[in-house]
Structures are given as C-alpha cells and as structure tokens.
Amino acid sequence: MTRWLLSEIAIEGFRGINNEGDPLVLKLGPDSVNSISAQNAVGKSSIFDSLTYALRGSIPKLDQLQATEKGSEYYLNRFHSKSTGTINLTFVPEGAGKPVAIKVTRDSKGNRTVSGPTGLDANAFLAALDRDFVLLDHKTFQTFIDDRAIDRGRQFSGLLGLARYSGLRQELQALCNTTAFNNHVEAKVLSQKKASLEAQVQRDRTAAQAAFKELTTVALADQPDQEAAKVRAYDALNQIAVLKAHCTGKTFDKIVIEDCLSAISVAEGGPARARLSEIIKEQVEVDALVANSLTDADKDSIRELAATRDAALASTSGDLLHKHYALSKKVLESDAWPDDTICPTCEHQADHSIHDHIEAKLAHYDTVVAAAEAISAEWVAKGWEKLVDLEDSAILDDELPQFEATERDIDSHALTAEQVDTLWQWRGTLIKRSQERLETIKAEKLALEKELPPSLVALTKLVEAARRLQDKWTELDTASSALKAVVARQAQNDRVKAFLDQVAAQFAAAEGAASKRRLKAVEPLCQDFFSAIMHQPVTPSLVKPATGEGLGLSLSKFWNLEDVSAQALLSESFRNALAVSVYLAAASLYSGTPLFVVLDDITSSFDAGHQFHLMELIRSKFARPGKAGGPQVILLSHDTLLEKLFNKNVHQGGWTHQRLEGTARTAVLPQSNAVNRVRDITEKLLNAGRVEDAEPRLRQYLEYKLLEIIGSVQIPVPVDFALDDHKKQVQTMLDAIAVAVKLHQAASSLVLEPAQVAALSANVASITGNFLAHYATGSTHAFSAASLLGVLSAIDAYADCFKFEHPAGSGKRQYYRSLSKRS
Amino acid sequence: MATKKITYDIDDTKTFDENLKAFSAGLAPIDAKLGPVLASHLNDIAEGKAAKTKVWDALLAALEEKKS
Numbered sequence: 001m002t003r004w005l006l007s008e009i010a011i012e013g014f015r016g017i018n019n020e021g022d023p024l025v026l027k028l029g030p031d032s033v034n035s036i037s038a039q040n041a042v043g044k045s046s047i048f049d050s051l052t053y054a055l056r057g058s059i060p061k062l063d064q065l066q067a068t069e070k071g072s073e074y075y076l077n078r079f080h081s082k083s084t085g086t087i088n089l090t091f092v093p094e095g096a097g098k099p100v101a102i103k104v105t106r107d108s109k110g111n112r113t114v115s116g117p118t119g120l121d122a123n124a125f126l127a128a129l130d131r132d133f134v135l136l137d138h139k140t141f142q143t144f145i146d147d148r149a150i151d152r153g154r155q156f157s158g159l160l161g162l163a164r165y166s167g168l169r170q171e172l173q174a175l176c177n178t179t180a181f182n183n184h185v186e187a188k189v190l191s192q193k194k195a196s197l198e199a200q201v202q203r204d205r206t207a208a209q210a211a212f213k214e215l216t217t218v219a220l221a222d223q224p225d226q227e228a229a230k231v232r233a234y235d236a237l238n239q240i241a242v243l244k245a246h247c248t249g250k251t252f253d254k255i256v257i258e259d260c261l262s263a264i265s266v267a268e269g270g271p272a273r274a275r276l277s278e279i280i281k282e283q284v285e286v287d288a289l290v291a292n293s294l295t296d297a298d299k300d301s302i303r304e305l306a307a308t309r310d311a312a313l314a315s316t317s318g319d320l321l322h323k324h325y326a327l328s329k330k331v332l333e334s335d336a337w338p339d340d341t342i343c344p345t346c347e348h349q350a351d352h353s354i355h356d357h358i359e360a361k362l363a364h365y366d367t368v369v370a371a372a373e374a375i376s377a378e379w380v381a382k383g384w385e386k387l388v389d390l391e392d393s394a395i396l397d398d399e400l401p402q403f404e405a406t407e408r409d410i411d412s413h414a415l416t417a418e419q420v421d422t423l424w425q426w427r428g429t430l431i432k433r434s435q436e437r438l439e440t441i442k443a444e445k446l447a448l449e450k451e452l453p454p455s456l457v458a459l460t461k462l463v464e465a466a467r468r469l470q471d472k473w474t475e476l477d478t479a480s481s482a483l484k485a486v487v488a489r490q491a492q493n494d495r496v497k498a499f500l501d502q503v504a505a506q507f508a509a510a511e512g513a514a515s516k517r518r519l520k521a522v523e524p525l526c527q528d529f530f531s532a533i534m535h536q537p538v539t540p541s542l543v544k545p546a547t548g549e550g551l552g553l554s555l556s557k558f559w560n561l562e563d564v565s566a567q568a569l570l571s572e573s574f575r576n577a578l579a580v581s582v583y584l585a586a587a588s589l590y591s592g593t594p595l596f597v598v599l600d601d602i603t604s605s606f607d608a609g610h611q612f613h614l615m616e617l618i619r620s621k622f623a624r625p626g627k628a629g630g631p632q633v634i635l636l637s638h639d640t641l642l643e644k645l646f647n648k649n650v651h652q653g654g655w656t657h658q659r660l661e662g663t664a665r666t667a668v669l670p671q672s673n674a675v676n677r678v679r680d681i682t683e684k685l686l687n688a689g690r691v692e693d694a695e696p697r698l699r700q701y702l703e704y705k706l707l708e709i710i711g712s713v714q715i716p717v718p719v720d721f722a723l724d725d726h727k728k729q730v731q732t733m734l735d736a737i738a739v740a741v742k743l744h745q746a747a748s749s750l751v752l753e754p755a756q757v758a759a760l761s762a763n764v765a766s767i768t769g770n771f772l773a774h775y776a777t778g779s780t781h782a783f784s785a786a787s788l789l790g791v792l793s794a795i796d797a798y799a800d801c802f803k804f805e806h807p808a809g810s811g812k813r814q815y816y817r818s819l820s821k822r823s
Numbered sequence: 824m825a826t827k828k829i830t831y832d833i834d835d836t837k838t839f840d841e842n843l844k845a846f847s848a849g850l851a852p853i854d855a856k857l858g859p860v861l862a863s864h865l866n867d868i869a870e871g872k873a874a875k876t877k878v879w880d881a882l883l884a885a886l887e888e889k890k891s
Contacts, residue, residue, distance in 0.1 A: 001838055164839045168869045175868070175875055184879050492886045496879065499857045503850060506831050510846075514833040592838075 003595040004091040004129060005030035005632045007099060014053070014085035014106070015046035017668050018077045023086070024668045028634060029656040030092050033623045035635040035646040036670075038660035043668035044636045048137065048600040054087045054104040055130045057112060064338055066347070075106055083108040091129075094595055102126060129594040132158035133587040137600040141579035145567065149550035156542075156551045159586035160518040165511045166549070172507055176500035185493045188373065190486055192380040197483040199383060204476040207288075211469035215462060230473075237466055240459065242267045253474070257467040264459055273456055276448040280464045283441045289390045290434045298382045299424045305378055307417040309371035315364040325361045332358065372414035379410050387427055394430040394437070402426050512547075519544055522585045529581035532617040533610060540566055540578050553578065576605045580614065584622050587631055596632040597623075601639075608641055615645055625654040644707055651711070678704065683792060686785045698788055699730075699775065702767065705799045706733040712815035713802050715740045730772060734764060740819055749820040756801040763801070766794035843869055860885045 007030050012023035024043065028034045038044040049059050053075065062071035076085045087104045102116045102125065116122030132155060144152060157166045174180070182188065212220040212229065216236045223229035234252035237243050237260065246259045265273050316322065324345075331337050331344040332355045340355040342348070350357075379385065384403075391403045402423060406415065415423075449457050523542050530540055537559050543552035553566040566578060580602060587597055599618075603611045620626045623633035637643065649655035658670045659678070678701045685694035710717060710733060717736045741760065744750035750757070771791045774782045803813040804822060817823050831849050833842050847865045850858035860881050867873035 161839075164869060165833065165842075167871060168843070171868045171871060171873070175878060180875065181879065184876055185883070492883055495854070495886065496857060496882045499854045499861075499882070502853055503861065506853075507846065510831045510833050514835065517835065 001593060002097070003094040003591070003593060004100070005094060006089065006596045006634065007092045008088070008090035009047065009051070010086075010088040011047065011050045012086045013077045013080035013082065014075065014087060015049045015077060016041070016043045017046045017050070018079045019668060020080050020082070023088070024660075024670065026658065026670055028632070030632055031625050032654055032656045033619055033626075033633045033635065033649070035637065035643075035649075035655065035657045036660060037637050037639075037643040037646065037657070038668075040638050042660050044638060044660060045600060046668075048135065048598060048636055050085075050087045051089075051598055052135050053085075053106065054089055054102070055126055055134065063336060066338065072110055075110070076108065100125065128592075131161070131587075131592060131594050132163070133583050133591070133597055134594045135598050135600075136583055136602060138576070138602055138604055141576050141583070141602065144579045144582070145553065145570075145575040149552050150548070152553070153544070153549040153551035156519075156582070156586070157515060157549065159583060159590070160515060160522065161590035161592050162511060162515055162518070165507075165514065169504070169508050169511050172500070172504040176497065176504045178497075181493075181497055181500075187490075187493060188377065190490055190493075192377050194483065194486045194490070195381045196383070197479050197486060199381075200479040201476060201483060204472050204479055208469060208472035208476060211465045211472060214465040215469055233466065233469055236462070240462070242459075243463070252466075253470055255466070255470075257463060257470065260463045260466070261460070264456065264463065272448055272452055273460060276445065276452060276457065277460050277464065279441055279445045279448065280461060281467070283438065283445060284464070284468065286393070286434055286438050286441065289393050290431055290438060294382060294384065294387070294427070299420065302375060302378045302382070302384070302415070303417050303420040303424075305371060305375045306415045306420050309368060309375060309414055310416055312364055312367035312371055316368060317361075322362075322365050325358050325365075329355065329358050329362065375414045376410050379407075379415075387423075387430070390427070390430050390434065394433040516544060518590065521589055522582070525588060526578075526581045526585035529584055529617055529621070530577055532621060533577040533581065533613045534574060535613065538570075538574065540581070542582070572605045573607070573610060576602075577610070577614075584617075588622060588627075591631055594631075596634060598634045598636070600636045603637070603639060603642065611639070611642055612645060615642070615649070619649060619655065640703075644703075647704070647707065648711065679792070683789070686789050686792070689785050691783050691785050691788065694785070694788060695775075695783060698771065698792060701792070702730060702771075702795050703733075705795050706730060706737070709737060709799055709802050709815070714818045734768075738764070744819045747820075751816050751818070751820055751822050752801060759797060760801050763794040763798035767791055767798065770794075839869075856885050857882050 006028055008028060009026045010023045011017045012019045012021075017024050024047075026036065026047070036044065036047070049061075052059050059071075059075060062074055065071035076083055085106045088101060089104070090099050090101045092099045100117060100120065102114065102122050104126075105113045114122045114126060116125060144155060147155065154166065157163055209220045212218075212233060216232050218232065220229055223232060230252045234247065234250075234255070237252075237255060238247040242263050243260050246263060247255055261274070261277050328344045332340050337344065339349075340353050341350050343350060343354050385407050387403045388401075388407050391401055395401055403426070406419070406423060519542055526542065527539055530538070537557060538555060539557035541554045541556040541563075543554055544550070545552070555564050555566050555569060556562060558564050558569055566575075570578065584597075603614060606614060618633055618635075622630055624630045635646075637646075643657075643659070646655065646657040650657050660668050660670055678697050682694050682697040682701055685691075685697065709715065715737055718732065738760075741750065741752070741757065745757070752760075770787045771783075800813065803815050806812060806814050806823065814823075831846055834845065837845075843865060847862040850862045850865075852858065861878070864873050864878050864881065868878065
C-alpha cells in the first residue's frame with residue numbers, strides 16, 4: 001500500500017481566494033510540520049474548504065445552510081471573473097516514487113471535474129485519501145464529544161479505518177432485512193397460495209374418497225397405493241358386462257364416461273335414462289356449491305378486519321398527503337436538513353419534533369395497508385373465492401356479479417365492513433336459490449328413478465361416481481403439483497434468507513471484533529496524548545458496548561474519582577483535548593493511504609500553555625519527522641502567539657512556517673520568508689503613502705525582529721511573557737532587552753561595541769516616540785509615511801546593534817551568540 | 824439445506840480489498856451454490872452500488888439453475 005504526503009496546494013477562484021491568473025501556491029515539506037498563519041479573513045479556512053471539496057466533493061457547512069442562503073453559490077470566489085474554482089494538489093509517495101498531480105475544478109453550475117495523470121483513476125485516488133482524520137477542525141472535535149454515542153461510534157469506526165467495513169456490514173444487513181426480502185419474494189402471496197392449495201387438496205381428496213367408496217364399496221384409505229386404487233376403480237367398471245368394451249385396453253383414467261353412459265342408454269334405456277344421468281350430475285354440482293364451508297364466524301372474522309381498516313382509514317387524509325408525508329420524512333432524515341423542529345414545507349419553527357409528528361401520520365397509513373393485507377389473506381384462507389362459482393350458478397341475468405368483482409379487486413381495494421354485510425346477504429340469496437333448485441332437481445330425480453328399472457338407476461349412479469373420481473383425481477394431481485412448486489419456492493427463499501443472515505452475522509461479528517481490537521490499541525495511546533496535552537491526573541476511557549455501534553466516553557480517573565462521565569465533568573478545553581487525543585491516536589495507528597493531517601484552528605479553546613503542550617505533542621510524538629513514520633501535519637492558525645512558537649520551531653528544524661497576507665477580493669499570497677516579506681511589503685506600502693495598510697505590518701515586523709533578537713542573543717524574558725496582553729508585549733520585550741544589556745554592562749561582560757550601546761537608546765527613542773507611543777494610545781492618525789519609514793529603519797538599526805561582521809571583512813553580519821559572547 | 828457455520832476474522836495487517844477478497848472466498852463453504860453468486864456481487868455491495876433486488880434475484884436464480 002502506497003502512502004501519500006501532500007507537497008503542494010495551488011488554489012484559484014475558490015471560497016475566499018480570488019488570485020485570478022496568479023494562484024495561491026503553498027509548497028509543503030513532506031517530511032516536516034507545516035504551519036500556515038494568517039490573520040482572520042485572509043483565506044486560511046478557504047484552504048481548508050478547498051481541501052475538503054477536493055477530497056470529499058462538497059463543503060458540508062455550505063450545503064447545510066438553509067435553502068434561502070443558497071450555500072452552493074458560495075463555493076466559488078465571488079470576485080473571480082471566470083466563476084471557476086481550481087484546486088491543484090500534488091502528492092508524493094512515502095519513500096521514493098513519482099509525484100501525482102490532481103486537478104479539481106468546479107464551475108458556476110456546480111459541476112465538478114477531477115483529472116490526473118493518464119492511467120490513474122483520479123476520483124478513486126482522492127476517495128482513498130478521504131479518511132476522517134485527514135481534515136480536522138475545532139467543530140469536528142466539538143461534535144465528536146457532544147454527539148450521541150451511536151454517531152460517535154460511527155465516526156470512530158472511520159477513524160479506526162473500519163468505515164468501509166462498517167459500510168459493507170450495513171449493506172449486508174440491508175440485504176437480509178426480513179420485510180424487504182419477503183416483499184421482494186412475495187412471501188405473503190406464497191403463503192396464501194399454499195394455504196389455498198392445501199385446502200383445495202383436502203377438498204379434492206375428500207371428494208375422491210367419497211366417489212371411490214361409491215364406485216368400489218371399499219375405502220380409498222385401505223388401498224396400499226394410488227396405482228392399486230386405480231386398478232380397483234377400473235375393475236369396478238370393467239366387471240359390468242355392458243361397459244367392458246369401453247374399458248378393455250385402457251387404464252381407469254382413460255375410460256370415457258360419456259361412452260359408458262351411451263352404452264347404458266343403448267342397452268337399457270332411452271331419453272329418460274339420459275335425463276337421469278344429467279340430473280345426477282347436476283345435483284352433485286349444486287350440492288357442492290351449496291355446501292360452502294363458510295360460517296357466520298368466518299363472516300364475523302373478515303368483518304372485524306374490515307372494520308379495523310375502516311377505522312384506520314378514517315385517520316388518514318388521502319394518497320396525496322400520504323406522498324407528502326413520506327417526502328417530508330425523507331427531507332427531515334437527510335443530512336442536509338438542519339433541525340427536525342423546522343417544517344420542510346413552510347420552514348415554520350415548531351416547539352416539537354416535526355419528524356415524530358409525520359411518523360405518527362404515516363403510521364395510520366401503515367395500519368391501513370396492514371389491515372388490507374389481512375383482509376386479503378383471510379379472503380383466500382377461508383375460501384371466499386369459491387362463492388364466485390355459486391354466484392355464477394345462481395345469478396339472474398339482470399344482476400351484477402358481486403363476488404366476481406370483489407375477488408378481482410380484493411388485493412387492491414380491500415373491503416369495508418358494510419361491503420362484507422352486503423356480500424353475506426348476497427350469499428344468503430344465492431344459497432337460497434340454489435337450495436330451491438336442488439329441491440326441484442331431487443323431485444325430478446325421484447320421479448325418474450321410479451319410472452326407470454332399479455338396475456339402470458344403480459348403474460348410472462356408478463358410472464357418475466366413476467366420472468367424479470376421475471375428475472377429482474385429476475384436480476388432486478393438479479393441486480398437488482402446484483402445492484409442491486409453492487413449497488419448493490418457499491424452501492429456496494428460506495435457503496437464500498438463511499444464507500444471507502449467516503453471512504451478515506458473520507461479517508458483523510468480524511467487524512465488531514476488529515473494532516474492539518483496534519480500540520484496545522488506540523486507548524493507551526489516546527491516554528498518553530491526553531496526558532501530554534493536559535498534564536493533570538485525569539485518564540479518559542473509550543467504552544464500546546458488547547453489541548451495537550456506539551462509543552461511550554468516560555473517565556477512569558478524575559483526580560480521586562473513578563469511572564465518571566467525561567461529557568458531564570470535562571470543561572471545554574479538556575473535552576477538546578480528549579477529542580484531539582482520540583483522533584491523533586487513531587491517525588497514528590490506522591492512517592492507511594493518506595499520510596497527512598490538516599488541522600484548522602484546533603487550539604482556540606486552549607490557553608497558551610495548553611496550546612504549547614499540544615504543539616509539542618504534535619512535534620515530538622505525532623508528526624514526522626519527530627515521530628518516525630508519523631503523518632505529515634499541516635497546521636492552519638490565526639493565533640499570533642502560536643505563530644511565535646511556529647517561528648521558534650522553525651529554528652529547531654523539521655518545521656516549516658508560512659504566513660499568508662491578502663484579501664478575498666484581491667489575492668492571498670504566502671510569505672515564505674516571513675520577516676523579510678513583511679518588511680518589503682511595509683516599505684512598499686509606506687512609499688505608496690498607504691499608511692493605514694502599512695501600520696499593522698510595521699507592528700508585526702517590530703514583533704518579529706524583537707523576538708529574533710531575544711531568541712538569538714538569549715535574553716531572558718519574564719515568566720508571564722507568553723501570556724501577557726498583546727499590546728504590551730513589544731514594550732515588555734524592549735524592557736527585557738534593556739534590562740539584560742544593563743546587567744551585562746554592570747558586570748563588564750557586555751559584548752556590544754560602545755557605538756552599538758549608544759545606538760540602542762537612539763533607536764528605541766525613535767521606535768517608541770514615533771510609533772509605540774501613538775499605537776498604545778490609539779492615536780494612529782498621527783502617523784505619517786515618512787515617520788514610519790524612519791521607524792522601519794530604526795528597527796533594522798536596533799537589531800544591527802546585536803550583530804557583528806563575520807567573517808571579518810565579508811560584509812555579512814550575524815547575531816552575537818549572547819550578550820556576553822561574540823560567537 | 825442447512826448452512827454451514829464458519830467463522831471469519833478481519834486481518835489488521837491487510838487492506839480492506841484484501842480482507843474483502845478473503846471474506847469472499849469464505850462464502851462458498853457456507854453454501855456452495857449461493858456463495859460464489861454473492862461473492863461476484865460483493866465489490867458492488869461494499870461500494871453501495873448493488874441493487875438489493877438484483878442480488879436477491881441472482882441468488883434465487885442460482886437455485887433455479889441447480890434444480891434444472
């Protein structure tokens with residue numbers, strides 16, 4: 001796995017960086033801590049935003065603004081005439097290898113393009129670098145502590161390098177979601193079909209048993225198998241002399257019943273026998289229709305379901321609002337919606353959760369759907385559809401078929417309780433008509449039986465029993481085959497579901513184990529980092545429950561207390577220190593492909609002492625080159641005290657510092673040789689008469705030079721120097737230098753030439769009288785370009801008092817080693 | 824058909840893609856017919872690009888093929 005460091009960032013036309021035709025180019029030391037300072041509103045956070053867009057494709061803080069703010073229109077610099085933002089990033093591999101340059105652009109329509117070297121998938125390259133710890137700011141740390149345990153756990157999963165594992169686990173769990181899977185494979189329909197077919201098989205079997213008994217006089221259940229039963233049925237017909245010719249050479253199911261009846265008719269009877277046969281057949285059919293198995297209890301059961309649905313339906317407000325609620329719920333659940341007490345339709349701020357309100361509305365619709373499904377299932381399970389045949393048999397020409405219509409629409413329209421009552425009444429009418437018809441048939445049959453010889457009647461009954469047996473066995477075969485297919489389909493579904501369940505459970509267990517393992521490795525390092533920042537007897541603990549994704553934060557030690565809540569007890573600085581420790585510890589152990597970390601103003605909640613501790617932790621324990629193999633750190637800061645520390649660290653090596661100057665309207669430029677660049681621009685501004693622009697830079701230059709003198713000749717400063725009020729610092733430094741010079745003079749150890757000592761007072765007088773005195777009182781309108789140019793020269797002359805020519809005659813001047821030693 | 828119980832562990836020294844490959848190879852022992860089919864969709868599933876219905880249909884189709 002190649003690990004990548006960031007060697008250059010070039011930005012034009014993006015956020016607060018205009019730089020039209022002259023991009024802001026930041027050269028970064030891959031094997032160095034890189035600090036970048038800028039005053040507020042100079043473009044420091046725009047660098048962070050640009051990197052965020054390049055790596056992640058969006059800037060959440062803009063996207064999460066209310067729609068009326070039109071955050072998407074503020075990705076690009078509003079002063080850039082071409083309305084196109086360009087971010088060029090150059091990465092170098094750890095060790096040796098060719099650099100990779102990636103270009104990311106965004107146009108005014110929000111279109112993003114990413115390009116890189118031929119053969120490289122630039123989007124995939126950037127995606128691989130997008131790890132949670134790569135871009136860190138104060139808000140990220142604050143959110144991490146304030147988040148719910150579940151959100152913090154998910155974030156932490158990303159920190160541990162487990163985000164993709166977590167994503168796969170969630171996808172696998174979605175695949176074995178029971179409701180979604182069952183809907184897709186129509187599990188409910190299959191269950192209903194199975195129940196219906198089982199009932200059909202049972203009915204056919206019972207009818208076949210009755211027909212077999214009538215034909216053969218023995219029980220079907222006593223036959224050893226189906227083949228034996230068919231032989232027995234065949235024999236029952238074949239033994240009748242008049243039918244033998246129609247049975248010979250055939251199996252039972254191939255005997256043509258109509259031929260048998262014709263033979264009987266020819267042999268023994270005439271039209272009366274044929275009519276008897278028809279009547280017997282008709283009686284069987286009507287008997288079957290009337291003997292519908294539905295009971296009053298069945299009717300009450302489906303009516304109760306219909307009444308439940310009616311009640312649920314009354315709580316809803318139609319399909320249009322259903323769609324509206326569903327859409328609103330999606331909006332509220334999206335990351336882009338800031339607050340679930342704000343209505344997504346009218347943006348009215350409510351005093352309760354709109355999401356909960358909509359959930360309650362949608363629940364009514366779900367109840368309606370569930371009730372409709374229950375009605376449909378009940379309809380099939382109890383065999384209501386059989387009433388269609390009854391209706392078909394008994395309906396009059398001018399009547400509408402109600403059961404046929406209901407059967408056709410039961411899945412889509414369900415039933416109301418009132419409709420159930422109507423149908424039940426209609427069923428009663430149909431049964432009454434069928435029973436009346438049955439009475440007529442029975443009367444005619446009785447008359448014919450009296451008219452015809454008994455033998456003929458019995459023979460015809462026997463042949464009709466054979467016909468029913470043939471029919472029922474055929475229907476039984478058909479229903480049994482269909483049932484077998486449904487059962488097989490259910491078995492396939494069950495097998496797939498069980499397989500997916502096991503795969504998902506297995507992967508979830510592996511991810512959980514990896515998470516625990518990595519947490520165990522991260523925790524001691526996190527505690528070490530936390531201790532290095534805070535230097536207090538407080539020990540944080542990261543707590544992961546046995547199940548679930550959450551991550552709890554506690555304090556295993558808080559002075560003399562044990563196992564207490566981190567969120568409840570810790571002050572903001574401690575909380576931030578804890579978050580910083582967690583992120584840096586995770587990045588130390590599980591950085592993966594990106595080997596750089598960008599930190600944007602992460603010290604704002606710390607006092608100067610803790611800022612120093614944090615920087616020292618980064619320098620010595622976390623970042624390269626202090627920590628071999630550690631990440632490259634890029635620090636963005638507006639803090640002037642920190643900048644002094646950065647400049648000091650530059651002298652120690654392994655640290656590169658740049659200062660940004662400029663405005664969002666014009667250009668932001670790096671000051672790689674900050675002291676000289678500030679001097680140059682100050683002089684340039686003064687020569688142009690721009691006193692107001694020059695004055696803060698002159699102040700900055702004076703601070704730089706005094707610190708440079710103090711650091712170079714090792715002048716002791718008061719212990720509260722770093723914490724002192726900003727406006728008093730320059731005077732404090734001048735005083736410290738003056739005291740040190742006097743001390744060495746008194747001890748006769750001062751290395752400065754007498755002329756240099758004399759020049760000190762004159763230059764201090766110029767600096768104080770023409771600049772500091774007015775600056776301290778705020779009367780800066782008294783400044784003039786000429787007097788400030790004099791102050792600039794006095795600052796240089798003052799610094800030169802602490803330098804000597806070395807080597808002699810070279811013209812090069814360097815600081816004395818100290819006030820008492822030349823070199 | 825009862826699925827076979829096996830265990831799987833993430834190797835911390837390997838990349839996600841390497842671990843995914845190992846996990847993929849472990850699917851066939853769970854179900855010889857379904858394992859390879861799910862394995863062929865695993866990359867898309869990991870990327871969040873796989874449609875659930877297509878994965879389900881592919882798994883069910885594999886069992887239909889076996890039957891025929």
